[in-house]
Amino acid sequence: MSTIRVGHLYPEYLNIYADRGNIAVFARRAAWRGHELEVTSIGMKDAIVPGMHDLYYIGGGQDREQLLVAGNLAAKSQPLIDAVIGGGAALLAVCGGYQLLGRRYRGFHGEDMAGVGLLPLETVAGSRRMIGDVLLECELEPGVRRTLAGFENHAGRTRLDPGAEPLGRVVSGFGNDGESGFEGCRLGRALGTYLHGPLLPRNPWLADWLLAQALAHRTGGEPPELPPLPDELESRAHEVSAGRARARGGKR
Ligand code: GLN
Secondary structure (H helix, E strand, O other): OOEEEEEEEOOOOOOOOOHHHHHHHHHHHHHHOOOEEEEEEEOOOOOOOOOOOOEEEEOOOOHHHHHHHHHHHHOOHHHHHHHHHHOOOEEEEEOHHHHHHOOEEEOOOOOEEEOOOOOOEEEEEEEEEEEEEEEEEEEEEOOEEEEEEEEEEEEEEEEEOOOOEOOEEEEEEOOOOOOOOEEOEEEOOEEEEOOEOOOOOOOHHHHHHHHHHHHHHHHOOOOOOOOOOOOHHHHHHHHHHHHHHHHOOOEO
16 A cells, blocks of 8 residues: 655646546545545645655646746746656646646737746647547557547647657547647656546546556556456446547547
8 A cells, every 4th residue: 555645736726627526536546446645735835846746736727827826837847847757756737737837828818928848848829719528549558549538628729849749639629729630748657638627537547547657656666557446437427528529520
């Protein structure tokens, strides 16, 4: 049994669409495997100390909330990069948090926000919001294809740098920019995505992947194979969401 230490960045600001629900999924799925989740909030006044957390989580927010935290977060770039890229902690960044982990985000009203520069991407808001159900195909391990179903609502168009790895290929929905056919970004154990709301309740495999990466950071070993769970309700939720995305047709 291990204690998985989660650092939740700016929960008072970046928390739209059930971001706390994703943390609850981590906690339950860890507990069902005999592990404990210890969640600490990393707010404006708190430092990021590499090695202190096994998994970082940053949620979604509107431009207004992003503006409130962007400067504070950018000032913590180096320790966050050291913790995740240097130290191998896992990270999940959702929507507004995802945008701020790139090099920069230009908001809807032209506000320029410096990002962390952890993920190889930039985001500029466009005039039309990209809203709706999304279905992706992901291959985080070579040869293992899985689908992610969720909901997106963003004005930002995210461009990955050449050669950067997306989180998945868009089967249905807009994704990063409505054109490239890519959604999200993956860099080692760090994942960013526009899919929010109940992302982890309906995609439990993603929660388990991140927990396994966090356990690998905790123990200094390989990501463990977590014992499977029945996941009947979760599979049904996934199917409902995937079905809604498919009903909207292909890429927009
Ligand atoms: N403000 C960002 C955008 O509209 C992110 C929105 C969100 O987190 N839902 O692109």
